[in-house]
Amino acid sequence: MVENYTKLSIYDDIVQTIGETPLVRLKKIEKYFNVKNELYAKVEFFNPGGSIKDRIGKYMIEGAKKEGKIVEGGVIIEPTSGNTGLGLALVAADEGYLTVFTMPDKMSLEKEFLLKALGAFVIRTPTAVAPGDPNSYYKVAEAVRNLIWKKKRPVTREELKEIVEYVQKLVKEEKIDELREILDERIEETPYAYIPNQYFNKYNPLAHYETTAREIWKQTKGSINYLFAGIGTGGTITGIGRYIKEKRRDVKIIGVDPVGSIYNLVKKGMSLEEAVKKAHPYLVEGIGEDILPETVDLSLVDDIVVVNDQEAFAMTRFLARKEGILVGGSSGAALYGTIKYLKENGVKGKKVVIIFPDTGRNYLTKIFNDKWLLENGFEIDDEKVLEGLR
Structure with a gap:
């Protein structure tokens, strides 16, 4: 008899299915890269819209209704x-x-x-x-x-x-x-037209403070040591970081930033004006910025690791083949950054949670398309790119 792992429920509408996404242990990744820590992915493509952003979509609209900004x-x-x-x-x-x-x-x-x-x-x-x-x-x-x-x-x-x-x-x-x-x-x-503006909307980090963070705390039974997340609007890492730091100050919150973004520069002490001058385009989607949104609180972020497009894309593709987890480039960036940071800092024996924001089905014509990668100057031998992490 095959065990049924799925908890069946009935909902009144699709919005009620947002949240309560699983944590998945990345045992094959741990073994391949010889990571002496437990890696757990918070797999957000289980949300009905395929990403972590379903959470803030719900919160921002409900907040706007409550405040009379949309009718x-x-x-x-x-x-x-x-x-x-x-x-x-x-x-x-x-x-x-x-x-x-x-x-x-x-x-x-x-x-x-x-x-x-x-x-x-x-x-x-x-x-x-x-x-x-x-x-x-x-x-x-x-x-x-x-x-x-x-x-x-x-x-x-x-x-x-x-x-x-x-x-x-x-x-x-x-x-x-x-x-x-x-x-x-x-x-x-x-009130006939409204821009929620995720970059300046208080309901963005609040959604993660009240849902994502609490789920992670409950799923790990409070035993989390490190949280890694890409920084886009900053709502995810800020909301989760604020809640978890309230629970335990010693949990390390590590941001992952693409080359070309300003977050890592600002965190190091560079002025916003100077950091913006150094910003340049990159191809990984959904993380990094050339502005400093109100939704990010870098004081909650203990450190930031920087990942380039090639590293992000190679890890994204490798993850799909190795673990059967099909995610987007920001997830690959987060995983690459996690392993890079843990190894460079000699971290061992810790429980690590990594945010995987969305599904790889959004990128089949790009990240998972060898032709597109080659046309944009990327290496398609993923193991070759990742060799330096082993």
């Missing part, structure tokens, strides 16, 4: 690398809101198609532009919001489609002056 018939707009958009789109579809997401063009096509499948509109923006530029994905989201506010009433799906197509045309044709004009116009705020 029935309103439009939720968000600049996203994809996963936060999916979390918001999932909850919005369940609750009846229209959605628009602005997304840099480096993000995978899978994410765009998934957002559209959930009924969302998507506007693609240039990747290599400053956050304050009118055609950055942050500012384009504001332009869409302003055009809806200007109507002073709820918009229909057809009206929203026209607004989205108009703004996408301005971005594509680089009509910066027209975008700036929309952004600079003084328009009365209404």
